[in-house]
């Protein structure tokens with residue numbers, strides 16, 4: 028399942044993942060953090076990047092500083108979003124520099140995806156099981172990061188992020204590179220009738236995304252769901268790299284909201300144009 032185009036990097040004891048198809052372009056710094064290399068204590072041990080988790084704010088600030096510093100980036104410049112499981116996307120300009128970097132209250136409100144074409148302006152979105160979708164348009168040097176849990180996926184946030192990249196920067200789907208980071212996999216993501224019905228209503232081929240369990244529930248494949256949406260608007264299959272790493276199966280390396288019963292930290296999808 029684990030895709031070899033997703034690999035771990037480290038700076039001392041701080042670990043993050045990268046995607047080779049992004050790295051090859053030389054156009055961006057990017058990463059998906061792990062739980063290794065921070066200062067937070069249990070249940071946030073140790074590289075918790077989420078300020079809205081109940082963790083000590085000063086620990087999260089130090090974790091963000093360390094993570095961004097591993098890329099030579101200033102955490103105080105990072106742009107973050109409120110993340111409400113919606114489908115609103117913000118176009119990030121120099122004006123948004125540092126929003127939510129130190130305090131959750133100043134994050135871009137009611138937003139679940141960020142796009143920009145400004146160099147050295149890091150986008151930073153947080154996850155613990157929800158699906159990180161990264162976009163890189165090498166032609167127009169534009170990027171985006173989206174937060175796609177089941178609600179965002181049903182609301183087609185990945186597709187909408189790409190459409191906004193097209194509107195703002197001229198991104199052509201056939202040239203866009205996409206990465207899907209570690210998140211809860213089809214092995215572990217059990218859903219009930221309510222979510223099942225939402226998926227059925229939102230997808231033309233829902234049977235490819237759902238697998239019935241012995242207990243009469245379903246397992247949902249959010250990776251395939253996001254892939255289906257993006258291929259549906261013209262992103263070539265080979266441009267989309269899915270890490271294939273399940274956070275719930277790998278709590279030694281990643282935070283998992285499901286596996287850790289809601290008391291856990293957040294990983295960060297970081298992306299910045301060089």
Ligand SMILES: [Zn+2]
Nearest residue numbers: 214215273276
């Ligand atoms: Zn799993």
